[in-house]
Amino acid sequence: MLLCLTASHRTHDFAALEQLSGDAGTALVDALLAADGVAGSIVLSTCNRFEVYLDVAPHTLSSIQRLRGPLTLLRGEEAARHLFGVTAGLESVVIGEPEITGQVRRALNRAESHGTATPRLQRIFSDALATRRLVRERTGLGAARPSLIRLALDLASHRITDWAEQKVLLVGTGRYATSCLEALRDRGVQAISVWSPSGRGAGFGARHGLHQVSGHAVAATASAADLIVCCTTSPELVVGPALFQGQCPVTAHAAAQCPVGGPHSGHRRRVVVDLGLPRNVDPQVVDQPGVELLDLEAIKLHAPLHHLAVADDAEAIVRQAAAAHAEDADSVGPAVAALRSHVGDALEAELTRVRRRYDPETAEKAEAALRHFAGVLLHGPSVRARELAGSGRRDEFLDGLSAVFGIERPA
Known part of the structure; x- marks a missing residue:
């Protein structure tokens, strides 16, 4: 049975999400995995949601109900439809935002590397990612x-008129920092410095052509900045009032407070963007003269209404794809696995031929293209199989596999 335990910006406040992104969420996941009958799990934790997807035996449902804490419980097709909607960007603060696709893919990869992703969970996450591509192709959403x-x-922008003249301090060097950098450069920002509280700023700065700051220089750079964008995964507050008073912040990676840095600039107007969860910025920074804070709660209040027709079309695609994961469709799982194995064997044979015939660089590109094509090719039959099983036509699919591919009915 597929279960989803979820808390998001739509159902919980950011204070609750902040707790779940830390020790409270870790303890909850540990308790869930310790329950009898839990075969596997995938955790999806982002700046506006915390979700746990579980593959469980039916008798485990009552135990999960007792352990779920503040999370909402979804099961079967409803859980699948939720995941597909999340992956398509329909559940995001900004409808259609692209970062969620990478977050879902990384959640699957982490679970696979830790050995917690069962075939059922791998299949549904792969189908969700394929459906995201389909939504974008057919509706343009994202x-x-x-x-x-x-x-x-x-x-x-109500405070910044000429983006090309702005000085920006980017705090963080993770994957989302790259998206932030791209968005800043799209607006014409050129003077961008990067600070990594964890000490990884030099590598990030070198890769992206940024001025990297650390130690005493952090306070001076922050004092001169018109905009500070925080997107670290640090569990600590890394930007606070002291930074605007010319002092270096004290974190787990800084042993002592730095002396006063640049000149006090209390009359300057500047904006601080906090995209962290847990939050990166102490809310008390707004007590400093001229400082405005845009955190996740403030950004959510201004999220634009999405185009209803496009969203409706996307939701229809999501519903249709998720229907293939209804519980009464599980009976075709072994047959679908046999089809995937059949195609996989043919693919590996072709890849062996490609590697013998072409140079390594060409072979690598060909392999990536062929694996992508195989995934696309298998997606349609996989969805169709579950649709047929859900409507009582399982035997038609099994007969078709036997007639076309010579795949016998699974025992």
């Missing part, structure tokens, strides 16, 4: 690259 950082920069 093609315009909306995102939290782009919305935050829109909101900051």
Whole structure:
């Protein structure tokens, strides 16, 4: 049985999400995995949601109900439909934002590397990612690259008129920092410095052509900045009032407080964007003269209404794809696995031929293309199999496999 335990910006406040992104969420996941009958799990934790997807035996449902804490419980097709909607960007603060696709893919990869992703969970996450591509191709949703950082920069525009003249301090060097950097450069920002509280700023700065700051220089750079964008995964507050008073922040990676840095600039107007969960910025920074804070709660209040017709079309695609994961469709699982194995064997044989015939670089590109094509090719029959099983036509699919591919009925 597929279960989803979820808390998001739509159902919980950001204080609750902040707790779940830390020790409370870790303890909850540990308790769930210890329950009898839990075969596997995938955890999806982002800046506006915390979700646990479980593959469980039916008798485990009552135990999960007792352990779920503040999370909402979804099961079967409803859980699948939720995951597909999340992956398509329909559940995001900014509808269609692209970052969620990478977050879902990384959640699957982490679970696979830790050995907690069962075949059922792998299949549904793979289908969700394939459906995201289908939604974008058919509706265009997500093609315009909306995102939290782009919305935050829109909101900051009432204070910033000439982006090319702005000095920006980017705090963080993770994957989302790259998206933030792209959004800033799209607006014409050139003077961007990067600070990594964890000490990884030098590598990030070198890769992206940024000025990297650390130690005493952090306070001076922050004092001169018109905009500070925070997107670290640090569990600590890394930006606070002291930074605007010319002092270096004290974190687990800084042993002592730095002396006063640049000149006090209390009369300057500047914007601080906090995209962290847990939050990166102490809310008390707004007590400093001229400082405006745009955190996740403030950004959510200004999230634009999405185009209803496009969203309706996307939701229809999501519903149809998720229907293939109804519980009464599980009986075709072994047959679908046999089809995937059949195609996989043919693929590996072709890849062996390609590797013998072409140079390594060409072979690598060909392999990536062929594996992508095989995934696309298998997606349709996989969905169709579960649709037929859900409508009582399982035997038609099994007979078709036997007639076309010579795949016998699974025992």
